[in-house]
Every structure is written in C-alpha cells, then in structure tokens.
Amino acid sequence: MTEIKAKEFAIRVHGEQQYGARPYSFHLESVVQVAKELNLENDIILGCWLHDTIEDCDVSYQDIKREFGRDLAEIVFAVTDELGRNRKERKVKTYPKIKANEKALSVKLCDRIANLNQTISDEKFDLLSMYFKEQQEFKEKLYSPEHNVNTIKLWGILDDLVEKARNIKATNNL
Structure with a gap:
C-alpha cells in the first residue's frame, strides 16, 4: 500500500471536517509526522492517515x-x-482492542502525542486538563514494558508531554 493512496483517501473522506479552525488534514499530517520522526513502519504510517476514518x-x-x-x-x-x-x-x-494490536497502539500514541502537542501549542487549557486527567488510566490500560523499542519511545515522548502539561497546569492554576 502506498502512503499517497492512504493520504488521499483520508483527506477525501474527511471532506470539510475541521480540526479546530484548521482543515482536518492538518491533524492527520501531525499524527503522521510523529510516526515518521521515529521511522515507524509503513503500516503504522498508513494507520496514522486512516485512524479516524471509521469513527468520524x-x-x-x-x-x-x-x-x-x-x-x-x-x-x-x-x-x-x-x-x-x-x-x-x-x-x-x-x-x-488497542492493547491487543501493538501497531494500533503505536497509531493511538502518535494520535495522542499530536493532539497533546497541538493542545499545548494552542493553549487550549480545557482540553489539556482532559488529556491530563485521562493519562493515568490510559497508561495503566495500555502500557507494557514488553512493548517493542519504538512503542516504548512513543510512551517516553507522551510522558514528556504529560509532564509539560502538568507544569502548564500548575503554572496556570488549572
């Protein structure tokens, strides 16, 4: 499968959907970028393009x-x-379902990282609070020390972002 096909398919089916004030393709590209920065395998990159198609x-x-x-x-x-x-x-x-499929977990982690990065960047403190509150259960339900090295790297990136969110929360009395 080619990335171009997945990208075109995802952008077409998301149509006029928005990610905040931006076209939805902005979010999809952000999720894919997280995967590419770690040189994750093609199925994960394609999954990043397609991750919201069934749901949305x-x-x-x-x-x-x-x-x-x-x-x-x-x-x-x-x-x-x-x-x-x-x-x-x-x-x-x-x-x-996510825990049973490590490639899906990698896609979900890329999605969570992209969302948290954007939430921090846009200073959307209500969403930041939501992600912060969800993090403990998210990690308890999905983390395993037996994950592959790239999944562990994704968890590390997410942990760093959560710490950044914690500091923002404390600084802004959220």
Whole structure:
C-alpha cells in the first residue's frame, strides 16, 4: 500500500471536517509526522492517515479492508472508539482492542502525542486538563514494558508531554 493512496483517501473522506479552525488534514499530517520522526513502519504510517476514518466518516471496516487490506483495517478498527454514554465509557471499551494490536497502539500514541502537542501549542487549557486527567488510566490500560523499542519511545515522548502539561497546569492554576 502506498502512503499517497492512504493520504488521499483520508483527506477525501474527511471532506470539510475541521480540526479546530484548521482543515482536518492538518491533524492527520501531525499524527503522521510523529510516526515518521521515529521511522515507524509503513503500516503504522498508513494507520496514522486512516485512524479516524471509521469513527468520524462514512467509512466501514469493510471499506478499509477492501481498499487497504485486512491488517490495516484491523489497526483502524482497533483505534476506533466503541459506543458509550460518554467519553470515559467509550475509551474504557476501546482500550482492550488497542492493547491487543501493538501497531494500533503505536497509531493511538502518535494520535495522542499530536493532539497533546497541538493542545499545548494552542493553549487550549480545557482540553489539556482532559488529556491530563485521562493519562493515568490510559497508561495503566495500555502500557507494557514488553512493548517493542519504538512503542516504548512513543510512551517516553507522551510522558514528556504529560509532564509539560502538568507544569502548564500548575503554572496556570488549572
């Protein structure tokens, strides 16, 4: 599979969706950049482009499978939030899928890193607080010291960002 195909597909299906005041492609490119900075494998980069397609677009698991194959469909499905009454319930129901697929976990970590970086950069303190509050459970449910070296590097980057968020929170009395 080519990255160009995944990028074009994702941008097309996200259509006019926005990431804050920016086109959604801004978010997708940010997530992909995290993966590329660590030279992560192609399936993870493609998963970064496609990670929100099932959750946020009129795209099914079968659509991803048909276009990109079963392995990539499994990655995208794993990071797709399950249904729930609220964010916390959706996340708790989704964590087991992510934990069962280390490539999906890498995609989710790239997504979380990109979101947290942007939240810090944009000084969106309400979102920063949300990510900060979720971090303990996120790590408890998904971290394993047996992850591969690149996944451990992603956890380290995320831990550094969370510490930065903690300092911002303290400085701004959030």
